Amino acid sequence: MLANSQTMAGLKGATRLGDIVPGLRRAGQYLIGPCPFCGGRDRFNVKVADDGDLWLCRQCGDGRYHDVIDFLMRRDGRTFAEVVGQPAARPRASAAPVAALATTPADDWQCAALSAAAECANYLRGDSADAGKVRAYLRDDRKLIDATLHDHMIGFNPAGRHVAGGWLAPGVTIPCTVDGRLWYVQVRTTATARAEAKDAGRRLDKYHALKGSRLGALFNADRLIGAAAVFVVEGEFDALVLGQYVPPGVAVVTMGSAGSLPGNTWLRYFAAVRDIILLLDDDDAGRAALGRWQERLPRARAARLPDGSKDVTDFRRAGGAVWTWAAAVLRGAS
Ligand SMILES: [Zn+2]
Incomplete structure (x- = not known):
């Protein structure tokens, strides 16, 4: 189905973020609450408007407000055409109807x-x-x-x-x-x-992507080509750290935040990998994301860090033996 301005306007007006994002509370003209992608308490911000809600995350966003279509694209790993061709209220079909691919910035x-x-x-x-x-x-x-x-x-x-x-x-x-x-x-x-x-009266967050970036791309995707196993982690820094402690032929990738799921563009990279290991943070956002990842990649298994470490960087900071732990996970012993 092709996108047209009527369905787009209809979708934007009919999909209220307050109905589909849990935990939001009203603050004046805004709704504020935890980010469905990266958690927190009040970093997700919705501007309510009749012609379509706008949202922004102060942690994992790019500093700009985005519309409902962007929200659905990122949450479900769908392309623009898939979102506009398939109203949000309808349950997602089990087989992706359109093999549309995401596009890079200009x-x-x-x-x-x-x-x-x-x-x-x-x-x-x-x-x-x-x-x-x-x-x-x-x-x-x-x-x-x-x-x-x-x-x-x-x-x-x-x-x-x-x-x-x-x-x-x-x-x-x-x-x-x-x-x-x-x-x-x-x-x-x-x-x-x-x-x-x-x-200066502005707010700058810990992560501020350059405007024009297409967040929700698969960081390190190239390393999946020919890889025997892959660890999926929540953020770039964790992907970089863990990448130092895995054997050759093992990739470490991330969608950049817990709640971003891989769409068709990125799922293809997982197709030939035998062992897919999900290592999401041990917090609410990470646990919620785990089920959604396994829905997307039914072959994937979950792994846990020892000692209640929240993420790989924490584990390494505490002197954790990342190499030994990763090797055990890869043998299936963890
Ligand atoms: Zn966020």
């Missing part, structure tokens, strides 16, 4: 954003005192070795600036490239930048 956005990410990666490798401090943070707090930073083009943006029609916040830059195409640039903002934004 080429000119990709060029500008990728060259900014490359500049940030160069900065991080440089010998300035600031770059050294950031490398120490990534090494000591995030448990990332230099080779990991290099392989994933992780960088640091020392000052906020305009890139590709958006604002690239100061912080650690994490580009997501698949098959040579750039899907997003996520930024883990600095505490200083967040404090400055607050003083």
Whole structure:
């Protein structure tokens, strides 16, 4: 079915986010509550309007309000055409009716954003005192070795600036490239930048993706090609850490947050992988996401970290033997 403006307007007006997102409470013209994608208590924000609700997550979003169609695309891993062709009220068919694929941002956005990410990666490798401090943070707090930073083009943006029609916040830059195409640039903002934004009466969140990014892409998807096993984790930093402790032929991927499910574009990458291991955070959002992932990927099994660690980074910070644990999980012994 083709999208048309009438069904789009109808869908936007008829689907109230307050009806489909649990735990929202009213605050003036807004609804506020936990994010269905990444949890929390009050980071998910809905602007209620007759012609269609708009939503924003202060943690996993890109700093902009999105409409109901974007919400359904991200929640269900569907494309625009699938969402508009299939009203939200109708239960999802068990077989995907349309094998539509997600599309990357426009080429000119990709060029500008990728060259900014490359500049940030160069900065991080440089010998300035600031770059050294950031490398120490990534090494000591995030448990990332230099080779990991290099392989994933992780960088640091020392000052906020305009890139590709958006604002690239100061912080650690994490580009997501698949098959040579750039899907997003996520930024883990600095505490200083967040404090400055607050003083200026703005709010800057811990994660602020460059505008124009297509979040909900599969980070590390390329590594699934030819892989025998894969761990699915909640965020990029965990994917980077765990990637350091798995044997060759084992991939670690993430959709960037707990609640984003892989659509057709990304499910294809899992098709030939024998062993799919879901390692979602041990919190409400993670547990809710687990069932939805297993609905999408019935072959997938769940794994748990020892000692009640919330995620891989926590486990590693506590001195956990990640390599030994991962090897046991891969043998099926955990
Ligand atoms: Zn969120």
